[in-house]
Amino acid sequence: MASPTPEAREITLNGLWNNNPALVQLLGLCPLLGVSNSVVNALGLGLATILVLAGSNLVVSLIRHQVNDAIRLPVFVMVIAALTTCVELLMQAFTYELYQILGIFIPLIVTNCSILGRADAFASKHPPGAAVLDGLMMGAGFALVLVVLGALRESIGQGTLFANMHLLFGPVAKSWSVVLVQDYKQFLFAILPPGAFFFMGLLIAVKNIVDNRISEAKKATQDKPSTGSKRVRVTGTVS
Amino acid sequence: MALIRQTSPHTRGAETTSRVMQLVMLAALPGLLVTTAMFGWGTFINLIWISLIAVGSEALVARLRKRPVAFYLRDYSALVTAVLLALALPPLAPWWLTLIGTAFAIIVAKHLYGGLGQNPFNPAMVGYVLLLISFPADMVNWLPAAGTPGYETLSFGQSLQAIFPFLGGNLDYDAITMATALDVVRENSSLTWSELQATNAALGGTFAGKGWEWVNIAYLAGGLFLLYRKVFTWHAPVGMLGALIVMSLVFKNGSGSDTHGTVLFHLLSGATMLGAFFIVTDPVSGATSNRGRLIFGAGVGILVYVIRAWGGYPDAVAFAVLLMNMAAPTIDYYTQPRTYGHKKPRKGLAKPEDR
Amino acid sequence: MEPRPETETNTSAKGLMLRAASASSLTLGLFAALTVGLITLTWVFTKARIDDQIRQAEIRALEEILPRADIDGSALYDNDLLKTRISIPVNKQLGSRTTAEGYAAFKGDTPVAVILPVVAPKGYSGAIHMLVGIKADGTLSGVRVTNHKETPGLGDAIEIIKSNWITVFSGKSLDNPQQKGWGVRKDGGEFDQFTGATITPRAVVLAVHNSLQYFEQNRDQLFQQGLKQLKQTRGDAHGQPDA
Numbered sequence: 001m002a003s004p005t006p007e008a009r010e011i012t013l014n015g016l017w018n019n020n021p022a023l024v025q026l027l028g029l030c031p032l033l034g035v036s037n038s039v040v041n042a043l044g045l046g047l048a049t050i051l052v053l054a055g056s057n058l059v060v061s062l063i064r065h066q067v068n069d070a071i072r073l074p075v076f077v078m079v080i081a082a083l084t085t086c087v088e089l090l091m092q093a094f095t096y097e098l099y100q101i102l103g104i105f106i107p108l109i110v111t112n113c114s115i116l117g118r119a120d121a122f123a124s125k126h127p128p129g130a131a132v133l134d135g136l137m138m139g140a141g142f143a144l145v146l147v148v149l150g151a152l153r154e155s156i157g158q159g160t161l162f163a164n165m166h167l168l169f170g171p172v173a174k175s176w177s178v179v180l181v182q183d184y185k186q187f188l189f190a191i192l193p194p195g196a197f198f199f200m201g202l203l204i205a206v207k208n209i210v211d212n213r214i215s216e217a218k219k220a221t222q223d224k225p226s227t228g229s230k231r232v233r234v235t236g237t238v239s
Numbered sequence: 240m241a242l243i244r245q246t247s248p249h250t251r252g253a254e255t256t257s258r259v260m261q262l263v264m265l266a267a268l269p270g271l272l273v274t275t276a277m278f279g280w281g282t283f284i285n286l287i288w289i290s291l292i293a294v295g296s297e298a299l300v301a302r303l304r305k306r307p308v309a310f311y312l313r314d315y316s317a318l319v320t321a322v323l324l325a326l327a328l329p330p331l332a333p334w335w336l337t338l339i340g341t342a343f344a345i346i347v348a349k350h351l352y353g354g355l356g357q358n359p360f361n362p363a364m365v366g367y368v369l370l371l372i373s374f375p376a377d378m379v380n381w382l383p384a385a386g387t388p389g390y391e392t393l394s395f396g397q398s399l400q401a402i403f404p405f406l407g408g409n410l411d412y413d414a415i416t417m418a419t420a421l422d423v424v425r426e427n428s429s430l431t432w433s434e435l436q437a438t439n440a441a442l443g444g445t446f447a448g449k450g451w452e453w454v455n456i457a458y459l460a461g462g463l464f465l466l467y468r469k470v471f472t473w474h475a476p477v478g479m480l481g482a483l484i485v486m487s488l489v490f491k492n493g494s495g496s497d498t499h500g501t502v503l504f505h506l507l508s509g510a511t512m513l514g515a516f517f518i519v520t521d522p523v524s525g526a527t528s529n530r531g532r533l534i535f536g537a538g539v540g541i542l543v544y545v546i547r548a549w550g551g552y553p554d555a556v557a558f559a560v561l562l563m564n565m566a567a568p569t570i571d572y573y574t575q576p577r578t579y580g581h582k583k584p585r586k587g588l589a590k591p592e593d594r
Numbered sequence: 595m596e597p598r599p600e601t602e603t604n605t606s607a608k609g610l611m612l613r614a615a616s617a618s619s620l621t622l623g624l625f626a627a628l629t630v631g632l633i634t635l636t637w638v639f640t641k642a643r644i645d646d647q648i649r650q651a652e653i654r655a656l657e658e659i660l661p662r663a664d665i666d667g668s669a670l671y672d673n674d675l676l677k678t679r680i681s682i683p684v685n686k687q688l689g690s691r692t693t694a695e696g697y698a699a700f701k702g703d704t705p706v707a708v709i710l711p712v713v714a715p716k717g718y719s720g721a722i723h724m725l726v727g728i729k730a731d732g733t734l735s736g737v738r739v740t741n742h743k744e745t746p747g748l749g750d751a752i753e754i755i756k757s758n759w760i761t762v763f764s765g766k767s768l769d770n771p772q773q774k775g776w777g778v779r780k781d782g783g784e785f786d787q788f789t790g791a792t793i794t795p796r797a798v799v800l801a802v803h804n805s806l807q808y809f810e811q812n813r814d815q816l817f818q819q820g821l822k823q824l825k826q827t828r829g830d831a832h833g834q835p836d837a
Contacts, residue, residue: 067625071618075625082629086636093640096647188747189373198347375747379790418792426718426793551719551745 005130015137022145022200023207027114031105032146033196037157040164042150044098045105046143047168048087050136052109055083057123057135064124076119077110084110098167114138145203152199157191159184256355260315262470266461267322267517273457274326277384277450280398281330286322288334288402289341293321296345304350316355320344323363323517327510327557328370329380331393331401331416336377340366360564361524364557371552379553383417384450387440390417417441420448421509421553424500432498447507455512462516471520474529478536479515479543480506486544499548509547514539514556524564531567531574538563538570652676658754659727659736660699660707671699671706677827680819682710687808689713689721689801698820705730705817708809714801718793719743722752726763726805730813733767737802749794759786759795768806776803 006014021027028049035041059079067075088106091099099106109115118138123131155161159181165173189195274282297317301308311317324341344366352358371378383390393401393415400406418426420441427435436442444452466473487505491498505511510518519525519539526535539559546555656675664670675697682688682696694711707729714722722742727735737760739752751757762785777783778796787795809816 063625067621068614068618070614071622074622078625078629082632085633089633089636089640089644093643093647096644096651100651185374186747187373188375189369192372192746194372372746375745376788376790379748551743 005126008130008133011130011134012137015134015139015141016144017141017207020141020145020207021114021117021138022142023204025114025117027117028112028142029200031108031112032142032149033193033200035102035105036146036149036153036196037191038154038164039147039150039162040098040167041101042146043143044091044095044102044168045109046139046146048091048102048106049109049112049115049142049146050139051087052080052083053115053118053139053142054132054135056080056115056119057131058128059083060119060123061126061128061131067124072124073116073120076116076124080115080119081110095168101167114142149196149199149203152203153190153195155180157187157189157195159186256314256316259470260319262465262468263319263517264315264322266465266470267326267458269457269461270326270454270513271322273454274330277454278330278382279385279393280395281332281382281393281402282325282328284395284398284402285328285330285332285337286325289325289328289337290318290321292338292341293317293324293345296342297350300346300350304354311354314355316349317345320349320363320366323513324366326513326517327363327367329378330382331380331398331410332370333377333401334403336370336374339373340370343369356523358523359567361518361521361560364518364560364564367557368561371557375552379422380416381419381422382415383440384444384448387417387443387449389440390415419509419553420444420451420504421547424498424504425547425553427498430498432501435498444507447501447504451509452507455507458512458516462512465516465520471522472529472532474532475519475525475536475539476515478533478538479519479540480511480536482537482540483511483544486541490544490548505544505547509554510556511543514543514560518556518560519563524560524567526567526570526574528571528574528576530576531570534570534574535563535567538566649676655738656697656709656725659709659725659738660697661735669701671701673698673700673824674827675699675709678820678823680708680816680823682816685808687804689715689804696816698817698823700820700824703821703824705820707735708816708820710805710809712801712805714797716793717742717744717797718749718791719745722794722797722801724798724801726802728806728809730817731767732806732810732813733765733770734763734802734806736761737763737798739798744794745791748788748791751788751791752794752798759788760798762786763802766802768803768810776800 015021019025022029022032031045031049035045056076056079060076063075084107087109088099091102091106118135122134126134151161154163159179161178161180162173163177165176169176190199271282271286294312294317297311298308301311321341324337324344328337328340344362348360348362348365349355349358352360382393385392397410401410418441420439423435423439423441430438441448443449446452447455462476465471466476483505484502487500487502491501500508515536519536526532539556542559542562543555546552546558550558552558653676660670660675662670678698678700680696680698682690682694684690684693688694688710690711690713696711697709699706699708707727709725709727712724712726714724720743722744723740724737725740726737729735738754739760742750742752744750744752751759754760771784774782775784777799778785778787778792780787780792781796783799785795785799
C-alpha cells in the first residue's frame with residue numbers, strides 16, 4: 001500500500017503524456033469520441049472531467065484511512081457520482097445551452113473509467129496534495145486530447161475554430177470564432193462519429209511516433225559515452 | 240527482401256496477383272462501355288483521373304514506407320481500386336471529390352493497415368462511403384440515361400468541364416441531373432409499382448430502371464466471364480443475389496401503395512451486379528472458405544435490401560460490404576473447413592476420460 | 595463433513611466478522627448520507643437558477659417562432675406563452691399521434707397567434723417534428739424543426755443552424771402562395787428543394803400547409819381554449835395581468 005509518493009514533476013508528466021488517460025490508457029473513450037466534434041464541446045466536457053477527477057481524488061485521499069478494503073469501491077463510486085451530479089447541476093445553472101448540447105455525456109462522466117481508476121490506483125494510496133495534483137494532471141491530459149481532437153474535427157469538418165465559445169464563456173467570447181476558410185464545404189466525415197475514431201487513431205499514432213523518436217534519441221546519447229570506456233556492460237542496467 | 244518471402248508450398252498457381260487483377264479490369268470493360276454509352280463521358284474521364292491519383296498515391300506510400308515502388312505498382316491492385324471507384328461514383332463527380340476518395344482509399348484503407356492482403360475493408364468501398372457520408376449532395380448527381388425524353392447526353396467537352404470546373408463552362412446541375420430509379424422507389428410512399436413505372440421516366444426500362452438495367456447486365460456478363468476463368472468461386476455472388484431475391488420477394492408489396500420494387504428491379508439497379516461480381520468477391524476483405532463466402536454474400540444481400548428499403552441512403556452496396564467486411568473474421572472462425580481425414584467433433588458428449 | 599461442536603474461538607471469529615460488517619455498513623451509510631447531503635446542498639443553491647435557465651431557453655425558442663416585437667417595434671403580444679398552453683388532440687392534419695401541447699398568444703384579451711406542434715410523418719427517414727407559429731390572420735410567423743432523423747448533409751438543411759431555408763415560411767399563408775404554389779419547385783411549387791434532397795422539404799412544406807388548413811378550421815376553438823387558460827392564470831395572480 002505505502003508506495004513512496006512520486007514527485008510533482010513525475011505526476012505531471014504521467015498525467016499529461018506518459019500515462020495519458022486517453023492516449024495511453026484508452027479510458028473514457030465514449031465521451032471522448034462522442035463530444036469532440038467542436039472545441040467548445042470538448043472544452044466543456046474536459047473542464048467538467050477535470051473538476052470531477054480532482055475533486056474525487058481529493059475526497060478519496062482524505063478518507064483513505066477511514067475506509068476499509070471491503071467497502072472501498074462502493075464508497076469511491078458514491079463520491080464520484082455525487083461530484084458528477086453536482087457538476088451537472090452547476091453546468092445546468094450556469095452554462096445551460098452547453099449542458100443541453102453535451103446532454104447525456106455529463107452524467108456519463110461517472111462511467112469514465114479513468115476517474116475510478118485514479119481514485120483506486122493513486123488517490124487511495126497517497127496524501128491529498130499529490131492526489132489533487134494527480135487528478136488535475138490526469139484530467140488535464142484527458143481534456144487536452146479532447147480539445148486537440150475537437151480542434152482537428154472542427155477545423156477539418158467545418159472550417160472554423162472556437163465557434164460558439166460564448167456557450168461556455170459568455171457573450172465576451174462571441175468574437176473568438178475564427179473562420180479558417182471562407183465558404184468552406186463541410187467535410188462531414190470529420191464531424192460525424194467515424195471521424196472521431198479516425199482522428200483519435202491518428203493522435204495515438206503521432207504520440208507513438210514521438211515516443212519512439214525520444215527513446216531513439218535517448219539511446220543514441222546513452223550509447224555515445226560507452227565508446228572508449230573500459231568496462232563493457234553486457235546485460236541489465238546499473239542503478 | 241522481406242516482401243517476396245518464399246515459403247512452402249513452392250509450386251505457384253498459374254494466376255499471379257497481377258494476372259488476376261488484369262482479368263478483373265478486362266471483365267469490367269463491358270460495364271464501363273455501357274455506362275459511357277448511357278451516361279456520357281463522365282465515367283470514362285473519371286476513370287483516367289482516378290487511376291492517376293491511385294497510382295500516384297500507391298507510389299507515394301511505397302516510397303514513404305521505403306518499399307520498392309515498381310513492385311507495388313506491378314500488381315495492378317491500385318488500378319483495380321481505381322476502376323471500381325470510377326464505376327461506382329456518379330459520372331460528374333468533381334475532381335476534388337474523386338481526389339479525396341481515391342487518396343483515402345489507397346493511403347488509409349489499404350496501406351495504413353499494411354497494404355494489399357492486410358486490409359480488413361475493401362479500399363474502394365471505404366473511399367466511396369467516405370465521400371457518401373461527407374459530401375452527400377455531390378454524390379447524388381446522377382444523370383438521366385441516354386434517350387430519356389427532355390434530356391440530352393452530355394458531350395465529352397461538357398463532361399470534362401463538369402468534372403474540372405476551372406476549365407470553364409457552367410452547367411446547371413438541377414437541369415441535367417435526375418433522380419435515379421432507386422431514388423424514385425426509395426422516396427415513393429403513395430404509388431403502386433405500375434403507377435410508378437407509368438409516371439417516372441427513370442423507371443421506364445425494359446426490366447428495371449432505364450439505362451441501369453443494361454449497365455447491370457454488362458457487369459453480370461463480365462462477372463460470368465471471371466467465374467468461367469475461375470478467378471473466384473460462385474459462392475459469394477450467389478449468396479448476395481440469392482439473399483437479395485428472397486428479401487425483395489418477401490417485402491415487395493408490389494400491388495400496395497408503398498412498394499419497395501420488384502425482384503428484377505433490385506437485381507438490375509444501382510450497384511447490385513458490380514457489387515456481386517467485383518466487390519463481394521474480393522479475396523482479401525471477404526470470407527475465406529466457400530461456406531463462409533456464401534454467408535458473407537448473403538449478409539451483403541440482406542443488408543443491401545434493408546438499407547435500400549428503410550435506410551437513409553438510396554443505394555447500399557458499399558455500406559453492406561463494409562459491414563460484412565467487419566463480420567468476415569467471425570464468419571471465418573465459425574466456418575473453418577475440416578482438415579482432410581479429421582471428423583467433426585461430437586459436441587455435447589462428455590469425453591471418455593472425464594468419466 | 596461432520597458437524598463440529600462450536601468452540602470458543604469459532605464464535606468469537608464470527609462475532610468479529612459481524613462487528614466488522616456492521617462497522618463497514620455504518621461507514622457506507624455515513625458516506626451515503628454525506629454524498630446525498632452534498633447533492634442536496636448543490637441542488638438547493640442551483641434550483642432557482644436552473645428553473646430560470648430552462649424557462650428562458652424555452653421562451654427564446656418560442657420567440658424565435660413568434661417574435662414578441664412587432665414590425666413597428668411595439669409588443670405583438672403581452673401574455674406569458676409558457677403559461678398559456680393549449681392541449682391539441684390527435685389530429686391527422688397535424689400528423690400527431692398523441693395529444694400535444696401548443697401555445698396561444700394574446701394582447702390583452704385579443705387573440706394574436708398560436709404556436710402549433712406539427713409532425714411531418716414522411717420525411718426521408720421517419721417523422722419530422724416542428725413547431726409552427728401562425729398569426730390570427732392566418733399568416734405564418736415562423737417555423738422551426740425540433741426533432742428529425744434526416745440524412746446529414748442532405749435533408750438536415752431544414753435545421754436553422756444548418757441553413758436558413760426554414761425561414762422562407764415567414765409571412766406565407768393559405769393565399770400566399772395559392773394552393774398550387776404550396777410544393778417544392780420540382781413539383782411545380784414555390785419552395786426550393788435542396789440539391790440532392792427533395793423528399794425532406796416536400797414533407798415539411800406539406801406539413802406546414804396542412805397545419806395552416808387545420809388552423810383555418812379550428813381557429814376559434816383554439817383561441818377559446820387559450821383565453822380560458824389565460825384567464826385562469828390571471829385569476830391565480832389575483833387579477834394582475836401577466837407582463
